[in-house]
Every structure is written in structure tokens, then in C-alpha cells.
Amino acid sequence: DGGITQSPKYLFRKEGQNVTLSCEQNLNHDAMYWYRQDPGQGLRLIYYSQIVNDFQKGDIAEGYSVSREKKESFPLTVTSAQKNPTAFYLCASARVLGQGLSGYTFGSGTRLTVV
Amino acid sequence: SQQGEEDPQALSIQEGENATMNCSYKTSINNLQWYRQNSGRGLVHLILIRSNEREKHSGRLRVTLDTSKKSSSLLITASRAADTASYFCALLYGGSQGNLIFGKGTKLSVKP
Numbered sequence: 156d157g158g159i160t161q162s163p164k165y166l167f168r169k170e171g172q173n174v175t176l177s178c179e180q181n182l183n184h185d186a187m188y189w190y191r192q193d194p195g196q197g198l199r200l201i202y203y204s205q206i207v208n209d210f211q212k213g214d215i216a217e218g219y220s221v222s223r224e225k226k227e228s229f230p231l232t233v234t235s236a237q238k239n240p241t242a243f244y245l246c247a248s249a250r251v252l253g254q255g256l257s258g259y260t261f262g263s264g265t266r267l268t269v270v
Numbered sequence: 271s272q273q274g275e276e277d278p279q280a281l282s283i284q285e286g287e288n289a290t291m292n293c294s295y296k297t298s299i300n301n302l303q304w305y306r307q308n309s310g311r312g313l314v315h316l317i318l319i320r321s322n323e324r325e326k327h328s329g330r331l332r333v334t335l336d337t338s339k340k341s342s343s344l345l346i347t348a349s350r351a352a353d354t355a356s357y358f359c360a361l362l363y364g365g366s367q368g369n370l371i372f373g374k375g376t377k378l379s380v381k382p
Contacts, residue, residue: 161312188369197273197358197374198313205368213369245312256368258303259360261312 157182161246161262167270168233168240176231176265178246185251187229188259191215192243201244204229205251233267241269272297274342274359274373282379289346291376293359296340303360303370304333304344313358316344349380 159180168174178187186205190198200213204223218237223229229248233240244265250257274293283289293302301320305313317333319326319342326333332345346353356377360370 186368190372195374198372200369203369211367243310247313251368256362256370258315258318259305259313259370260315261305263312264310266310 159246159248159260159262161244161265163265164263166265166267168267169270171235173232173234174267176233176244176246176267178229178231178262179227180229180248180260181227182248182250182260183226184248184257184260185226186249186256187223188247188249189213189219189221189229189231190245190247192245192264198245201231240267242267272361272363273371274302274361276357276359276373276376278376279374280377280379282381283349285349285351285380285382287349289349289353289378289380291344291357291378293342293344293373294340295342295359295361297361297363298337299361299363301362302335302342303362304331304342305358305360305372307356307358307375309355316357346378349378351380351382354378354380 162177188203189201202221204210220232246262247259274295277292303318304316307313330347335342356375358375360372
């Protein structure tokens, strides 16, 4: 079955440590996204990529980094510069259509906690 | 902010009743989408409605769009306990660089 897989489901980070969240899709979607979700704040865009080897900052990119070396993969690194990383992270993908994008397909999320 | 604003923030109803959630926005849009999120899970796409459409149906879901009022509504008919979730509207507009802008959601609770 086609879909989008995030791993791990739960992740614990120590102060000053970098961690990488995985996102893989086999939907042949061109566009991929990373969102952060905090309670009561909806989804905020961290980074997005609409083509391989290219990505753009979203609204809250500081303290995060990404890469898009393969169409299927869009890993997110939470660096030590991100001072408040505890949150629920969601990866999504979408197909580029003539007049925009298809609906987004989301992964099941990674819950990151700083310990 | 260019995000949609859902109303109400929370809604509690009995099983079998209809649930209506609204989304208002401030700028012209290309399309508007509704998503559902069960607690601790990813979002699931429900319906996409384009700016030149006024109404769409999918099973027990009915979405309307009024571009003159810059608002949309999601109606869930004959609700079930399994409909308990948060519902988000998401906007695609010309200035969003092809990205959806999500609102903060309506938390729906359906009591058996």
C-alpha cells in the first residue's frame, strides 16, 4: 500500500543534542512538508520541498534543517539551536497538479520530548 | 495571519446529531480543504473544494464555500462516536507559494 512513514513514533532528546526524524513516502509525490504541532496552536510549517535537491524555509525554520536528496525521503534534523523542541512533528506529501496541489497525505507523526 | 479561523473551537454533541463547523478567512483562495485528526495521529484529508465550487459531498460530509463571505462550513450528518476528532480547514491561496495554511481546528466530541 502507498503511504508516508514517519519514524520513530517517540523520540527523546537530551539538551544540546541533535536528532533526526525520518519521513519516507512511496506515493511518488513531488512535494513534501514538515509541520510542528503544539497544543492549541494548529500546524506550523517548518520546511517544505517541491522538488528533489531543493527546499524552502517555512514560518518556523530556525533551529531545524532538512535535506531532499531523494524524492522519497525528507528527513528533519532538530538541532541544539532549537530551544523548545518538545512537540508533535508531522510530515506530509502532495502531488503537484496543474492548478496547485492534491490533498496532503500525512504520516502518523513523531512525538519529540526533551529530557 | 492568513490562516483560516475555525468556529467553534470545541463542540460537544450526542450521537446521531449533526455537527457543523465553520471556517472564515481573509484573502482570496484557490481552494479550501478540510482535514480530520484523531488524538495523537496524523491528519487525514476529507474534502477539497475549489474557489469556483459552492458545495461538495462525501458520504456523511457536506462542505459549502461562500467566497463572497470568505467562509466555509463542514457538516457531518448523523454523527457517530468515531467522528470524535479535531477538524482543520486549510487554505491554498496565491500568496502561499503552493503551501496549505492550516487553522487551529475545531475539537469535536460525539457522546454515545
